[in-house]
Amino acid sequence: MTNAHDAKNMVDGAAVVIGLGGFMEWFPPIVALVGGILTIVWMTIRIWETDTVKQLTGRVGVKSAFDQ
Numbered sequence: 001m002t003n004a005h006d007a008k009n010m011v012d013g014a015a016v017v018i019g020l021g022g023f024m025e026w027f028p029p030i031v032a033l034v035g036g037i038l039t040i041v042w043m044t045i046r047i048w049e050t051d052t053v054k055q056l057t058g059r060v061g062v063k064s065a066f067d068q
Contacts, residue, residue: 012046015039 019039022032047053054060 008046011042015042
């Protein structure tokens with residue numbers, strides 16, 4: 001069984017592969033569009049949940065779904 005950190009790393013890797021695949025035109029246009037949107041959403045969530053952004057937005061000490 002994997003822990004949350006391993007799962008986040010796997011999803012980060014998949015987001016990078018899909019993002020690069022769309023950029024390099026390896027996928028059909030609709031797959032690249034959906035993959036690109038999902039990649040942007042995932043990376044935005046990951047950035048929003050960083051400690052730096054939490055401090056800047058006054059959410060220090062707030063637990064998220066990613067925290068254990």
